[in-house]
Amino acid sequence: MKLLETLQLGRVELKNRIVMAPLGRARADAQRAPTELVATHYAQRSSAGLIISEACHISPSSATRTFSTANHTERQKHAWKKVVDSVHASGGVIFQQLTHVGRKALLSGLPKGERPVAPSAIAAFGGIMKENGLEEFPVPRELELHEIAPIVEDFRHSASLSRDAGFDGVEILAANGFLIDQFLRDVTNRRTDEYGGPVENRARFLLEAVDAVISEIGADRVGVRLSPYFRADKIDDSDPVGTFSYVVKELNRRGIAYIHILESRNYDETGDIPLHQRLVSKSTGGAGPRPGQPFLAPIMRKLFDGVLILNSGYDRETAEEAVATGYADAVSFGRLYISNPDLPERFRVGASLNEPDISTYYTNGPEGYIDYPFLDREAAVATHA
Numbered sequence: 001m002k003l004l005e006t007l008q009l010g011r012v013e014l015k016n017r018i019v020m021a022p023l024g025r026a027r028a029d030a031q032r033a034p035t036e037l038v039a040t041h042y043a044q045r046s047s048a049g050l051i052i053s054e055a056c057h058i059s060p061s062s063a064t065r066t067f068s069t070a071n072h073t074e075r076q077k078h079a080w081k082k083v084v085d086s087v088h089a090s091g092g093v094i095f096q097q098l099t100h101v102g103r104k105a106l107l108s109g110l111p112k113g114e115r116p117v118a119p120s121a122i123a124a125f126g127g128i129m130k131e132n133g134l135e136e137f138p139v140p141r142e143l144e145l146h147e148i149a150p151i152v153e154d155f156r157h158s159a160s161l162s163r164d165a166g167f168d169g170v171e172i173l174a175a176n177g178f179l180i181d182q183f184l185r186d187v188t189n190r191r192t193d194e195y196g197g198p199v200e201n202r203a204r205f206l207l208e209a210v211d212a213v214i215s216e217i218g219a220d221r222v223g224v225r226l227s228p229y230f231r232a233d234k235i236d237d238s239d240p241v242g243t244f245s246y247v248v249k250e251l252n253r254r255g256i257a258y259i260h261i262l263e264s265r266n267y268d269e270t271g272d273i274p275l276h277q278r279l280v281s282k283s284t285g286g287a288g289p290r291p292g293q294p295f296l297a298p299i300m301r302k303l304f305d306g307v308l309i310l311n312s313g314y315d316r317e318t319a320e321e322a323v324a325t326g327y328a329d330a331v332s333f334g335r336l337y338i339s340n341p342d343l344p345e346r347f348r349v350g351a352s353l354n355e356p357d358i359s360t361y362y363t364n365g366p367e368g369y370i371d372y373p374f375l376d377r378e379a380a381v382a383t384h385a
């Protein structure tokens with residue numbers, strides 16, 4: 001299988017092309033530091049060619065969900081070092097995903113008195129499921145011009161802590177309707193200053209964050225996650241091909257290690273359903289083109305010389321096809337990695353897969369996090385011999 005072949009990614013050689021997608025699982029402590037459970041969870045999955053950590057917040061104002069992790073304090077950095085050490089000790093490679101959620105913050109998740117911030121004062125559709133039901137995203141406050149550079153600096157600072165914790169690299173989350181994505185797309189960015197209007201302006205914030213992180217850790221240790229067709233919270237763009245072609249060309253010029261594109265293989269006519277409902281209904285993850293829109297991965301492939309990782313709704317067969325036909329170098333798996341710690345081995349022998357349990361996605365404990373069974377190797381080989 002091509003998926004099981006090695007791949008050079010920046011300075012590291014991956015042992016296969018099966019990537020663990022970033023998965024926020026709310027297993028941090030009250031100060032947003034990863035617990036021992038987190039170290040166990042990732043070490044269990046270290047047979048992946050690459051692990052991309054859950055989205056980690058770069059500042060107190062960039063967070064939202066209770067018990068989601070962050071990396072902007074010394075204490076968080078030390079806790080992450082234990083996670084990275086346990087992955088490395090098990091032979092794995094791990095990048096840290098960094099994010100600012102922007103308008104997808106809840107008032108209850110921010111420091112007292114703060115409002116969510118965004119390029120423009122337009123609320124995200126939907127919210128986050130809490131114990132008492134859905135808490136909706138409020139209307140955010142438009143960022144003032146002088147407030148943007150400090151957020152870029154937060155990305156740089158957080159990347160320096162990632163490096164010091166021993167991570168092999170950093171993935172900047174510019175996808176899924178979070179702050180950078182809100183700047184990129186013209187439905188959520190209505191600014192009239194140098195961060196709004198033409199794509200050169202809308203991409204400025206992303207590229208400044210990328211340059212800041214490169215200055216800290218080097219381009220060959222940087223990846224960027226993009227979701228040109230994600231619109232589950234009513235983010236959208238009038239010209240996804242134009243917007244993302246410009247972005248990918250600029251990323252290519254900087255020589256970053258990889259781009260990570262969410263694009264479902266299926267045309268997606270249900271893109272306006274909020275993400276929490278889509279995940280519960282086991283949809284493909286929700287980042288596909290509308291009928292009439294082109295598949296972007298092959299277009300982006302031509303514009304980018306580094307590694308291209310694809311995601312959203314892939315399985316063993318479709319991932320192998322994507323890598324064999326060459327429009328992806330690697331494929332990442334989200335939900336399959338929640339429930340199958342040994343996914344490469346299962347793919348290799350063609351074994352059956354464990355189903356993920358949605359009810360434990362965000363519960364703050366070991367159940368549904370470190371207790372999914374590994375393959376019984378002998379039984380699996382006998383079945384598929």
Ligand SMILES: Cc1cc2nc3c(=O)[nH]c(=O)nc-3n(C[C@H](O)[C@H](O)[C@H](O)COP(=O)(O)O)c2cc1C
Binds near residue numbers: 022023279336
């Ligand atoms: C529980 C859960 C948590 C997720 N957390 C993140 C995250 O922290 N960062 C991110 O970029 N995507 C996140 N995603 C999206 C996944 O990385 C992935 O794009 C999505 O599950 C679709 O891929 P799949 O079809 O292989 O599951 C999350 C998805 C799930 C189900």
